[in-house]
Amino acid sequence: MVLGASGLILGWLTYLLVRGFLTRNVGQVIISVLVLLVYGGMISGVFPTSAGVSWQAHLGGAVGGVLAAWWLHRRSSHHRSRTVAVGRRPSR
Template sequence: MTFVPHRRRLLESTEDAEPMNWARALLLMGIAAGVLWVIEIVNWTLDQRLDRFGLRPRELAGLEGVVTMPFLHSGLWPLLSNTPAFIVLGWAVLISGLRVWAVSTSLIVVLGGLLTWFVAPSGLIIGVSSLVFGWLGYLLARAFFSRRLLWIIGAVVAAFMFSGLFAGLIPSVNSNSSWQAHLCGFVAGLFVGWLLHPRKQKRLPLPAKGKLRSSGPAEGTAPAPTS
């Protein structure tokens, strides 16, 4: 299986990541949100013409939307509604280190986008909400598998602050948003949390020195004669 060495390399690339200053992480997420706003304002002035680069399920021409989907929105209001969760949840991941944020975000975008491309109904899917749900799933899975107190507290606070997001995982017919994209992003986040933060196995204590026993005869003695 080639999965194990690939996972080991991912773990090695994130384990030694240096935590980021909270204020600096918040500044970087504010800049990232600003980039999304600039793109959407340009898209708005172009009568949403950039939307054609979004994800189109099971269409090869729409496969590029796996990467471009988070950068496009159907209007200013959808982006406005996603901005607080984007900044806060992205910040919660980023304070663990830029490398952790980059690896986890890239995996969530690609895996969540591919899942959406496979399972969502035909149409155009755009928006950063899939990534937002992915970050939420990642924070919950990281807390569950790592069992670090600080990460558990952070996951509980995030789940409480954005508890309304969980309604977006429920299938809906009349909603303008894609619950399939939300669910796929969330599942991708859970998977990435498990992938990057496996639960460590407990090591058995070594026997105390002087209490080691050998199953054979003692050194320097001959075995007892047999009749």
């Protein structure tokens, strides 16, 4: 049975970690490292270690967090590059 918020929490954790490194923003990277230091032990929950613990939900949340960070980073990068291209005036 897959029930609980731990998969969601692990998804947020991996989202924060991956997003910080994708943006290469110093502040976000520092926050990512702090989150990893405080909650990094949760990452071991993606492996089947204990009976009755839904590692599938943990793994799904982690994969979802990585995909969401990648997709949102790619989307915002595309939006920024489009805005810059639209803002340019044609040269004569």
